[in-house]
Every structure is written in structure tokens, then in C-alpha cells.
Amino acid sequence: MISADDLAALVRAYNPRSDGDLIRRAYAYAEEMHRGQVRRSGEPYFMHPVEVAGLLTEQHLDDATIACALLHDTIEDTRASYDEVERRFGTDIARLVDGVTKLTKIELNSAETRQAENFRKLFMAMAEDLRVILVKLADRLHNMRTIKHVPPEKQVVKARETMDIYAPLAGRMGMQWMREELEDLAFAVLNPDGRNSILRRFVRLQRESGDVIRRITADIEHELWKAGIEAEVQGRAKRAFSIWRKMEEKGIGFSRLSDIYGFRIVTHSAADCYAALGAVHQRWTLVPGRFKDYISQPKSNGYRSIHTTVLGRDGKRVEVQIRTREMHEVAERGVAAHWSYRDGVRTANRFAVDPAVWLRQMTERFEESADHAEFLEAVKLEMYTDQVFCFTPKGEVVKLPRGATPIDFAYAIHTNLGHRTVAAKIDGIRVPLWTRLKNGQSVEVVTAAAQTPQATWIDIATTGRAKSAIRRALKAERRVGHVRLGRELARAAFAHMGKRATEKALRTAADALGYDDDEDLLAAIGASQLTARRVVETLYPELAHGSPVPDVDPARAIVGVDPRAHYDRAPCCQPVPGERIVGIANRGRGVQVHAIDCPRMVEFEDQPERWIDLQWAPGHHAASHAVTVDLTISNDAGVLGRICTLIGEQNANISDLRFIDRKPDFFRLLLDMDVRDAEHLHAVLMAVDSDSDVARAARHRETAAAVAAAQRTAQPV
Known part of the structure; x- marks a missing residue:
């Protein structure tokens, strides 16, 4: 904790004429008044006003403001009174302390009517002496820095109040560094995962x-x-x-x-x-x-x-x-x-705006407004500089992010209005649709019944609502063309096989291929997501291939092994259909099947009598061949679940997974899954590796050390 002498020295560093005695007396008085009080963290309460004072020294503020920071909680939380503070430190400091005390009692997150009235009090107090809000902002900043000791439900209330009121107010005061830190601290409470x-x-x-x-x-x-x-x-x-x-x-x-x-x-x-x-x-x-x-x-x-x-x-x-x-x-x-x-x-900084001018304009506007909603709108227009508040021709307020355009404005009112937009007027003057809106402007949207969303609007719009609505409309428009094209392609493919693309045939194919209805099937054909030949093959495999492709019995998936002999796939290389394989005969344990490029094959080079020429049975193999995949993924919420879903979408079954390395930012794990063949495995790995949160996805093979250990236990025939 900063000592009285150190605090006085900090002020004297930028103000050699500072009254060090005043600051030391305020320090001693506040320490006495708060003696015995502790914060929720268990620290002496007096640490808080000292830290607030330290924050204000960084802004090179005057002695009275520093003294107020030290005393700002004495009238509210201790036996000190306004008269006592005035007698000891003068009227100027007493008024500042009293102003901060009144601000602390204002509930800025209450119902609209009370909120409007409390906002009036806030700005009236600021108008009397701006230093009051500077102390209050520093007070809120330190409280947010130590908010972890507050009960969770109160953390959320304070964080929301900080995000909605104090951070924008700091921005309107031009204290951007404070605004950014307040927002970030509130963000940590309101959305810690994000x-x-x-x-x-x-x-x-x-x-x-x-x-x-x-x-x-x-x-x-x-x-x-x-x-x-x-x-x-x-x-x-x-x-x-x-x-x-x-x-x-x-x-x-x-x-x-x-x-x-x-x-x-x-x-x-x-x-x-x-x-x-x-x-x-x-x-x-x-x-x-x-x-x-x-x-x-x-x-x-x-x-x-x-x-x-x-x-x-x-x-x-x-x-x-x-x-x-x-x-x-x-x-x-x-x-x-x-x-x-x-x-x-x-110091006269020629670029510093006199806050009294802005505050005077604000208070005059508030006095003219009797309507609570209008008053709150005026507050937001002045404070929320990262948002734009524009008016409809009827005077209704539309809130948009900074950089919004008339397209965003139209979609914010209604999706159909956005779809039919052809032009816009700002304050009565016709402007391009890409014009950036500013606070307080009146926007009129010009529409036409035959208008439809244009692809270029996606680049013009800035809000998620507008972009999503435009994309949905464009997708629906493209879908009509895809369905029309898909129907013609399907008709030609069926006719080539001497069949008709009836609605019933298309519905049956859609059901077999996992589409909701025949229209979805046709749209997929028209969008080149599915071939018409595949649809015909699904319904008439004999016509498409000449003869059906048989399914392979999992118990007889390999050709070349004596039907009476037992065989299994080697765990070191986990061969799958589509890969070249060889068998190694083991005494009393049948045949072990290896991939031809398995590292273990080196140990059998001088035992040719144990080698058996094998191949996979032709046909469709079941997804019953276990392989292990080495994955490195981001340690973020939902990533593992998403990866498992991706694998499931490729019709591969996960049988086991094991974490082998956990880091703050990454997980490494081995995942066992069942696939049909090498082509199926490649498709799964490609789908998983394409995810942005996957750093590595590769087939896992045993290490050289594991192979060496296996060599020591191998039993020749």
C-alpha cells in the first residue's frame, strides 16, 4: 500500500507547488475513520481509497481531487460527517466528497423511470464539478480490479452496470484507456469463457x-x-x-x-x-x-x-x-x-475540450425533456459513442453499431423492409446505400415491391442480423434455380437408364440418401453437391453396375488364410482394406496381418517361411476395422464434441479415446475408431484436419521402441 509520504511525492512530481501537508492530513484522517473495516478480500478497507488516489495521480490531478479520493467513502461508510470534513479540509473538498457520496447512492441499473431520474442526478452532479465523476470512475475501476471477492450475483450486477454506464461514460470523457480496461474487466465477469x-x-x-x-x-x-x-x-x-x-x-x-x-x-x-x-x-x-x-x-x-x-x-x-x-x-x-x-x-492544453460546455448542453437538453424515454435516448446519443442512434421518419430510435449503413437500418426495423430496399435518404437527402450512419441522423428507406436482396449487400451490411437475412434470401433464390436444374439433370440420368424420374422415385432416393424431401435432393443435384448418377445407382444398383457389389463377411475379410486358421490385424500398423497386406504365421496364435510397409516386417526378413501372401476380399467392407488417430486440438469449450460429431458425420464409430498430453491451450489424445477402408479413413482425417481448432490429425502407428519390445516377445513357428 502507498504511504502518505509516497503519495505526496507522486503529486509533487508533477506539481511542485502541491500542498503535501493537505494530502498527508487527508490520508491520516481517512485511515483513522476506516480503522477496523475490512474488504471482502480480508484486506484493510483503507487500501481502496489509497489505490483510487494513486490512480488519479496518474492523471496529474490537483490536490483537492487527490484528497477527495482518500476521503470519498468517509461520509458514507464511517462516523465522519460533511461538517467535520468541511471544518478539517475546506468547503471545496467537502463538496467533492459529498458529490461522490451522492453518486454512489444512485442506482443506474434500475427501472426506466427511476433510471432516467438517477441519470439526471448523475449529470447534475457532474455539472457542478467534473472532478466528482473522475473520482467515481477511478473508484469503479479499482472495484472492478478486485471484483473477484464479491459474491457472483453481485459481480454480474456491477459488471453490467460498468459495461452499460461507466465504461461508455469514461469513453465520452475521452479517457479511452479507462474505458477499455473497464470493458475488459466487466467482460471477464459477464463472459469469462469468451x-x-x-x-x-x-x-x-x-x-x-x-x-x-x-x-x-x-x-x-x-x-x-x-x-x-x-x-x-x-x-x-x-x-x-x-x-x-x-x-x-x-x-x-x-x-x-x-x-x-x-x-x-x-x-x-x-x-x-x-x-x-x-x-x-x-x-x-x-x-x-x-x-x-x-x-x-x-x-x-x-x-x-x-x-x-x-x-x-x-x-x-x-x-x-x-x-x-x-x-x-x-x-x-x-x-x-x-x-x-x-x-x-x-496546464492549458489547446486540444482539451472544456467539459463544462458539453455538460451545460446536456443539462439544458435534459431540462427541456419531460419524457423519460426521450431523456434516456438523449443520454445514449451522447454517451454510447460505439453505437449509432438514428431516427425513423416517425421519430422512433433505431440502435445500430458504429459503421452501420441504411441497409442495416432497414433490416433492424423489419426483414421485409430490408429485402425491398432500393434507396435511402438521410436528413431528406438521397444517399448511396453504403453510406455510414452517424448519431442523430433521420433515415428514410425507399422500397419497391419487386426488389430482392443483392449479393453486394453482404459487403455493405455490418450487422449480423442484416447479413444473415440477406444470405438466407440469396440462398432461397439460388435454391429455386438449383431445384430447376437438378430436376432436368435427374430426368436425363433416369432416361439414360430407361426409367422415369417420378416424384415417388425421387422421394425414395431422398429418403435413402438422407435428404428431407425430393426438393432437397434436386437442390443438391443442381448445386453439384450430389450427382444424378448417384441417385440412379441408389435406386437401381443392378442397372448402374451390371451386377450388385457384394458385402464382405467381416469374418472372411481376408483372402489367403486357411479357413480353419485364426487371424487378426496387427496392432502396430492396423491395416485396413485398400492397403497391401502380408501375413506372419505365429506358433499357436494363427496369423497376424500386417501392412506391407509396417516397421515390424524388418524383423521377419530372415524368416521367409513365416510369410503368407494375403489380400483383402473384394466388395463392400463393414466399418469394423479399428484404427488409432493422433489428434492435437485446441483446449476450448466444445472443440472435442465438434470433432466427435465430424467423425460421426463420416459414418465412423468412435470406440475409445485417451488423453496423452494436456496443456493450457492444447490437448493431445489418441482416438480409436472403426472405418471401412483406406478411402474411408482418408475422408475422416481430411474432414477432421479441416477444422480450424485441429492442429494435427494423423494416423497413429507404434513407435520404434514399441516395435523393438514386440520383437523380443515374437515366437517363431
Whole structure:
């Protein structure tokens, strides 16, 4: 825990004129008031306000805010009173502490009417003194960092409140680093499996590709050096929740996500920013549609930076932000930069937005609104910057992710409206369907009864709902054409055999081949997923082959063994039909069947009298030949079940599985299954190996050591 002297020294490092005595007195008073109180973790409660104060020193805040952080729970949780705090530390600090106390009592996750009223209180308290919310945000951040000691049901409530209210509020305050950490901490509570999955994939990616951040940082530094630009280059991996949100918005998996690393160039001047941008674009290819200039067009919270995405090493996307030192200060600390001290005086950052202006606009708007729903909509329009809230012509609000288009807007209202969209108007002006929507815009969708979804819409849409609806409609449209083509192909194939493709014949074939009905069968033929010849062969195998192919008796699957002799497949090589085989006679134990390339055959080279020429019986073999497969799969929820399902879909039966290595990110196991022949085994391995969570799928054969051990026990005839 930080001591009083250390805390005072931290403040004095950025504010030499700091009143160290004030901070030490606040520290001592808070320690006395909280004496005997403990947190759920068993630690002294006083550790919490000290940690909150430490967080605020990182934002270079003034003495009063640091003192408030130390005292913020005294009026609420101890015998201290407002009058006592005012007498000891002055009116300014007492009001700050009282403001934080009132914020703590606000229930932001209550019913809509109460939530609207509590939001009013929240913003009124902020309007009186913004430092109140800065203390409250730091308080929430430390509580989220230590939330594991809170009962599970309360963890969920606090995490949801953090995700819905405090994280967006920190973002609206321009404190992006705090927003990202709050979101990630809440994500760990609300969806721990999802977060752990992202982290495991990061570990795997780092192991496979090495230190990407260091290499790309060095590349950028080299290009800036060649251009004669002095700048600091920073690189980092994006947080798990940021990755998860992007996966959800784009509807893609982690393996298809490209820009998971972010890089920042901090220069001395705006001119250097544009020069650095030129150096980056000259060296790497710009990704179209991924360039934004927030220097010439700053965000409403004062954020300024150039954003660009380029194709870096190995064609991977790399996101680069370019800004000056002053811009960087605002980007990191947001409105806290408005209160920052340097050399004992408040530092005027020309890029920092005066929060009083925004808060005044907010409170004026709230006072004009008597309707709770309208009020909450206004709050969301201002706070949830990662979402877009647009209006229908009737004034209804439609919530969409940032980057949404009129196509997403139409499908968010109704699927049929989306299907019939031909154009859109934004604020009365006709715009292309790929236009990105912004907060507060009024969107009108123009429709036509004969319109149908277009394939290009999939690239225009950003929401999963719109993309899924478009794909379903396109699939249904393609299906009509596939059924028509499939019917003609089936008619021709049946006619070639002197038969008619009647509905009953097609229904019978569909049932035999596992299709729901004859239309599904025809669609599969038209889509080249099934041949018409296969349908004819299913119904009339004698006509297709001349004579039926016999099924092989499993007890007589091998030709060349005396019918009275016993034989078995060697466990070392597990031969299957389709592979060349040889028999080795063993005294009293019949014949053991080996694959011709089995490593054990070397030991019998000087015993030719024991060799028996064998072959597999012709015909269809039953799926009764056991083989062992060596699998390495991701240690993620549902992966093993999915792999087992894949094997079952290939009509192979799993008889046993054994884990031989367990790692935090991977499992290695041996899986025994029954197959028909070598072709069947190849199909199973190909299906399993194509899964993105399978690192290796190979047939398992005994090791050299096992073979040597077997040699010592072999008994000649």
C-alpha cells in the first residue's frame, strides 16, 4: 500500500507547488475513520481509497481531487460527517466528497423511470464539478480490479452496470484507456469463457508468429528515420473485449480477424503527423475505407489523431494512429487533461475540450425533456459513442453499431423492409446505400415491391442480423434455380437408364440418401453437391453396375488364410482394406496381418517361411476395422464434441479415446475408431484436419521402441 509520504511525492512530481501537508492530513484522517473495516478480500478497507488516489495521480490531478479520493467513502461508510470534513479540509473538498457520496447512492441499473431520474442526478452532479465523476470512475475501476471477492450475483450486477454506464461514460470523457480496461474487466465477469478463448488464441498466435509488435515497431521506426521524422512509436495488442466486439460486429472468427494489433506514432507537430502518414503509406499499402483524419475533423470530446490501416508484414493488417504529444495527452486522459497540473500550475492544453460546455448542453437538453424515454435516448446519443442512434421518419430510435449503413437500418426495423430496399435518404437527402450512419441522423428507406436482396449487400451490411437475412434470401433464390436444374439433370440420368424420374422415385432416393424431401435432393443435384448418377445407382444398383457389389463377411475379410486358421490385424500398423497386406504365421496364435510397409516386417526378413501372401476380399467392407488417430486440438469449450460429431458425420464409430498430453491451450489424445477402408479413413482425417481448432490429425502407428519390445516377445513357428 502507498504511504502518505509516497503519495505526496507522486503529486509533487508533477506539481511542485502541491500542498503535501493537505494530502498527508487527508490520508491520516481517512485511515483513522476506516480503522477496523475490512474488504471482502480480508484486506484493510483503507487500501481502496489509497489505490483510487494513486490512480488519479496518474492523471496529474490537483490536490483537492487527490484528497477527495482518500476521503470519498468517509461520509458514507464511517462516523465522519460533511461538517467535520468541511471544518478539517475546506468547503471545496467537502463538496467533492459529498458529490461522490451522492453518486454512489444512485442506482443506474434500475427501472426506466427511476433510471432516467438517477441519470439526471448523475449529470447534475457532474455539472457542478467534473472532478466528482473522475473520482467515481477511478473508484469503479479499482472495484472492478478486485471484483473477484464479491459474491457472483453481485459481480454480474456491477459488471453490467460498468459495461452499460461507466465504461461508455469514461469513453465520452475521452479517457479511452479507462474505458477499455473497464470493458475488459466487466467482460471477464459477464463472459469469462469468451474472454479466455480470446486470450488462448493470442497465446497461440504469439507462439506461432513470434514478437510481432517488436518487429512491426522496428519497421515503422526505420521508415520514420529514413524520412527524418522524430517520433515515438508504441505498439500493443488490443484488449480481449475489443477483439470480441469486433468479431461480433463483423460476424467473423478470431482466425479471420486481421487488425488485432495497434500502433501509435507520437510526433512533435501536426506537420510531422502528416509527414509520418506519408512515410507509412509510401512503405505499406493502404487498406481502402480505413483512413480517418480526426486532426482536421476532431471528435466532440476533443480527440485528435490520424487513423490508417495498412497491409504490413505477411499481408497482415496493421492499424496505425498518428498524433502529436498534446493530442496524445488528450487521447489518453480526456477531460482529465483539462485539470492537469505541470510545474505547479494548471496546464492549458489547446486540444482539451472544456467539459463544462458539453455538460451545460446536456443539462439544458435534459431540462427541456419531460419524457423519460426521450431523456434516456438523449443520454445514449451522447454517451454510447460505439453505437449509432438514428431516427425513423416517425421519430422512433433505431440502435445500430458504429459503421452501420441504411441497409442495416432497414433490416433492424423489419426483414421485409430490408429485402425491398432500393434507396435511402438521410436528413431528406438521397444517399448511396453504403453510406455510414452517424448519431442523430433521420433515415428514410425507399422500397419497391419487386426488389430482392443483392449479393453486394453482404459487403455493405455490418450487422449480423442484416447479413444473415440477406444470405438466407440469396440462398432461397439460388435454391429455386438449383431445384430447376437438378430436376432436368435427374430426368436425363433416369432416361439414360430407361426409367422415369417420378416424384415417388425421387422421394425414395431422398429418403435413402438422407435428404428431407425430393426438393432437397434436386437442390443438391443442381448445386453439384450430389450427382444424378448417384441417385440412379441408389435406386437401381443392378442397372448402374451390371451386377450388385457384394458385402464382405467381416469374418472372411481376408483372402489367403486357411479357413480353419485364426487371424487378426496387427496392432502396430492396423491395416485396413485398400492397403497391401502380408501375413506372419505365429506358433499357436494363427496369423497376424500386417501392412506391407509396417516397421515390424524388418524383423521377419530372415524368416521367409513365416510369410503368407494375403489380400483383402473384394466388395463392400463393414466399418469394423479399428484404427488409432493422433489428434492435437485446441483446449476450448466444445472443440472435442465438434470433432466427435465430424467423425460421426463420416459414418465412423468412435470406440475409445485417451488423453496423452494436456496443456493450457492444447490437448493431445489418441482416438480409436472403426472405418471401412483406406478411402474411408482418408475422408475422416481430411474432414477432421479441416477444422480450424485441429492442429494435427494423423494416423497413429507404434513407435520404434514399441516395435523393438514386440520383437523380443515374437515366437517363431
